[in-house]
Amino acid sequence: MRDFDYKKSLGQNFLKDKNVIDKIVGAPDIKENSLVIEIGPGAGALSIELVKKFDKVLLYEIDTRLKDILDDKLKEYNNYEILFDDFLNRDVLKDIEKYDYNNLYIVANLPYYVTTPIIMKVIKEKLPINEMVIMIQKEVADRFNATPGNKEYGQITVLLQYFFEISKVCNVSKNCFIPKPKVDSSVIRMKRRDNLLYLKAFNYFEKLVRDSFRFKRKNIKNNLSDYDLEIINRVLLKYGFDINSRSEELSYEIFVDISNELSDKKM
Numbered sequence: 001m002r003d004f005d006y007k008k009s010l011g012q013n014f015l016k017d018k019n020v021i022d023k024i025v026g027a028p029d030i031k032e033n034s035l036v037i038e039i040g041p042g043a044g045a046l047s048i049e050l051v052k053k054f055d056k057v058l059l060y061e062i063d064t065r066l067k068d069i070l071d072d073k074l075k076e077y078n079n080y081e082i083l084f085d086d087f088l089n090r091d092v093l094k095d096i097e098k099y100d101y102n103n104l105y106i107v108a109n110l111p112y113y114v115t116t117p118i119i120m121k122v123i124k125e126k127l128p129i130n131e132m133v134i135m136i137q138k139e140v141a142d143r144f145n146a147t148p149g150n151k152e153y154g155q156i157t158v159l160l161q162y163f164f165e166i167s168k169v170c171n172v173s174k175n176c177f178i179p180k181p182k183v184d185s186s187v188i189r190m191k192r193r194d195n196l197l198y199l200k201a202f203n204y205f206e207k208l209v210r211d212s213f214r215f216k217r218k219n220i221k222n223n224l225s226d227y228d229l230e231i232i233n234r235v236l237l238k239y240g241f242d243i244n245s246r247s248e249e250l251s252y253e254i255f256v257d258i259s260n261e262l263s264d265k266k267m
């Protein structure tokens with residue numbers, strides 16, 4: 001890869017540390033008849049381990065310059081498919097339709113510039129995944145697995161924690177990549193919750209959460225002044241909070257409860 005012209009604009013920081021690769025690939029609980037999606041295989045540092053561990057591997061790579069490199073790296077395996085396209089533009093459910101699988105995973109060292117769009121796509125398109133193990137910017141990882149009351153806790157934390165149990169696998173030094181990125185990284189594991197809380201309307205929940213965190217320093221009463229504050233207060237009191245509390249203090253379960261109480265009225 002010495003002559004490869006890495007594109008910063010595509011988030012091309014390739015892994016070179018075998019220890020980190022082993023930690024990533026060792027993190028998911030791989031069950032029978034598995035299909036794994038890797039977004040951005042790059043030169044295949046992770047992919048070569050994925051084809052060994054998973055039954056089937058589907059790779060999405062935006063950069064066609066990597067075709068020969070990937071073909072060569074994976075030449076001894078036949079349990080993979082590479083789609084040279086922008087993951088964000090794909091109909092992924094359609095792409096995986098033809099696969100026979102029982103357990104679906106995403107394992108990737110993500111291109112950081114599209115971390116949130118990728119994760120939101122996975123949620124919104126209801127990809128039936130068991131687990132995601134992803135390398136992302138450390139700062140973003142800290143937001144994803146923050147607990148209520150923590151300053152990193154925010155809108156994205158609540159949305160993701162509704163769907164996933166999130167834990168950190170490890171932090172990763174800048175020296176583990178070529179070229180060396182400017183930011184620190186972490187690997188996180190996002191395991192789909194076995195029993196999702198009943199949610200009447202996801203779109204309503206998403207809007208409520210977004211509005212709740214609109215102004216960081218403001219409380220619920222101010223951020224949700226357009227909503228039925230009486231109902232919200234009634235729900236909050238059950239949990240020992242009220243409308244003078246701040247969104248950062250509230251667990252995702254409380255937002256689900258509020259959303260369910262309110263969405264009836266709006267729909």
Ligand code: SAM
Nearest residue numbers: 013014015040041042061062063086087109111
């Ligand atoms: N998996 C490799 C590794 O760990 O060495 C490369 C990871 S690198 C951080 C991110 C990869 O994602 C790059 O290969 C880049 O070309 C690819 N990429 C960037 N944007 C993409 C997109 N929208 N869809 C698919 N791949 C993308």
